[in-house]
Amino acid sequence: MLNELKQRFSIPGLSFEQNHNGLVSVVIQSAACTGELFFQGAHVSSWRPFGHEPVLWLSQKSNYEKGKPIRGGVPICFPWFGPNASNTTLPAHGFARLQEWQLVGAQQKNSGAMELSLETTIDPFRLSFQVEFGNELKMTLKTMLPQNAMSSQSYEDALHTYFSVSDVRTISIRGLEPASFIDKVDDAQLKPATDSPIRIESETDRVYLDTQSDCVLEDTQWKRAIRVAKLGSASTVVWNPWIDKSKRMADFGDAEWPGMVCIETANIGDSRIRLSPGESHSTTAVISVDALSTNRNL
Ligand code: BG6
Numbered sequence: 017m018l019n020e021l022k023q024r025f026s027i028p029g030l031s032f033e034q035n036h037n038g039l040v041s042v043v044i045q046s047a048a049c050t051g052e053l054f055f056q057g058a059h060v061s062s063w064r065p066f067g068h069e070p071v072l073w074l075s076q077k078s079n080y081e082k083g084k085p086i087r088g089g090v091p092i093c094f095p096w097f098g099p100n101a102s103n104t105t106l107p108a109h110g111f112a113r114l115q116e117w118q119l120v121g122a123q124q125k126n127s128g129a130m131e132l133s134l135e136t137t138i139d140p141f142r143l144s145f146q147v148e149f150g151n152e153l154k155m156t157l158k159t160m161l162p163q164n165a166m167s168s169q170s171y172e173d174a175l176h177t178y179f180s181v182s183d184v185r186t187i188s189i190r191g192l193e194p195a196s197f198i199d200k201v202d203d204a205q206l207k208p209a210t211d212s213p214i215r216i217e218s219e220t221d222r223v224y225l226d227t228q229s230d231c232v233l234e235d236t237q238w239k240r241a242i243r244v245a246k247l248g249s250a251s252t253v254v255w256n257p258w259i260d261k262s263k264r265m266a267d268f269g270d271a272e273w274p275g276m277v278c279i280e281t282a283n284i285g286d287s288r289i290r291l292s293p294g295e296s297h298s299t300t301a302v303i304s305v306d307a308l309s310t311n312r313n314l
Contacts, residue, residue, distance in 0.1 A: 025122045029130060037081045042119065044149045048128040051149040054086060057113035058134045058145040061089035063153045068305050071153070071242060073180040073276040077269045085113050087267040088178045088276070092145065092157060095138060095171035097253075097284045109176070111138050117145065125150070140165045153303040161291040170290040174253060174282035175301045177244065182237035183274045184256050189214040191231035191244075192252060195224040198285070216277060219258035223284050227252050231279050234308060241308045244279050247300040250287035253280035 017040060021032045029046040041061070044051040051063045064070045074088030085091055094112035107114055121133035129150025136143050141159050148154040155175055161168075181187050190213045199207050200221035213234075214220075231252060233242040246252075255278040257265065262273045281301035283289050289297045 021119065025119065027122055027124060027130075029124060030122055035080050039080050039082065042122075042132065044130045046124070046128055046130055046149070048150045049153075051130075051153070053132060053134075053147065054080070055117050055119065055134070056082065057086065057115070058092055058117040058136070058147075059086050059089055059113060060147060060153070060155065061086060063149060063303070065151045065153075065305055068240065069238070070180055071303065071305055073178040075268050075272055077267050077272075079267050083114055084267075085109070087265075090155065090178070091176045093172070093174035093176050093280075093282070094143065094157070094159070095141065095173070097172040097174050097282060109174070110172075112136070112143065120144075127151075129154075140169060141171065151304070154300065155302075156298050156300040158296055158298045159289065159291065160296040161293055163294040165293040168290060168292045170288045172282070172284050172288045173299050174251075174280045174284065175299065176253070176278060176280045176282075177301065177303065178276050178278050179233055179242055180275060181233070181235050181277055184216045184277050185274065186237055187216065187233060187235050187277065189231055189233050189254060189277070189279065191229045192224045192227060192254070195227040195229075195252070197225060198223040214254060216256050219261055220254060220256045222254050223282070224252045224254065225285075225287070226250055233277065233279060236308060239308045241306050243302075243304045243306070244281065245302040245304075246281045248298045249281045249283055249301070251282040251284040253278065253282050253284070255280070 031043045034040045041054045049065045052061045072089050078087035091113040093109035096110045100106040117134040117136040129148045131148045134145045144158045146156045193211050194209050201219050230245045263270050
């Protein structure tokens with residue numbers, strides 16, 4: 017597989033690696049950024065735009081093994097989010113992050129960004145994932161229901177992005193002030209908008225509803241602001257496992273929780289996507305980084 021990929025995509029700035037467990041990844045090194053994507057799950061595991069520290073968080077305890085999700089980066093959740101509603105033996109967050117995706121295109125854009133296109137099938141859907149590694153990280157998950165499908169179908173999706181932060185207790189997240197949310201750490205209660213930026217002060221697992229807004233993660237210690245802009249997404253999830261839940265996760269270091277927060281571009285619950293045969297939907301997240309002072313207004 018590795019040789020075939022090297023021959024087919026012999027492009028400056030692009031290389032391929034295989035780890036000791038057989039997982040294959042594509043590595044990007046361009047003037048705009050460095051990055052990496054594993055073909056299992058079409059999983060973006062790193063992105064570092066030129067002039068900045070790494071933006072995505074990865075656990076030191078992550079498995080990089082066939083059939084196991086990578087802890088960090090950007091897992092793709094599809095066709096359901098969280099545990100499966102009717103069969104809890106099925107994998108959490110669906111099949112997409114566990115299965116192999118095929119690289120079908122790679123090209124260097126005029127901006128210096130590297131654009132990769134990947135595809136897979138999760139019956140009855142056909143999925144494509146387009147990711148542009150540049151001074152922004154642009155990811156689009158497109159889901160198509162073929163014309164010959166027997167019936168309409170619905171699904172949930174998420175670009176479950178883990179961000180690296182100086183200390184989650186000192187960051188804030190703006191953009192979700194007007195949105196009500198489901199509080200998964202309080203009996204999944206529906207709670208009203210808080211009208212203030214989010215501060216993480218305990219285990220946090222919230223699905224913000226009916227929100228198309230950009231989010232801005234302000235990290236004053238690291239003097240940077242990360243913007244998550246989105247299209248085709250009506251839900252945003254904010255997650256930090258805090259102390260006890262970190263200890264319960266085998267692939268998450270007990271002391272790692274202060275260094276990360278997830279802001280997930282999603283379509284969940286009542287915002288699940290419904291497709292008729294022949295229809296498609298795209299969920300896009302665009303991530304950019306700025307020095308804090310230049311990014312104070314949404
Ligand atoms: C978040 C969910 O998106 O993902 C959390 O809201 C969940 O409830 C977390 O714990 C991690 O999920 P997983 O399956 O990768 O451990």
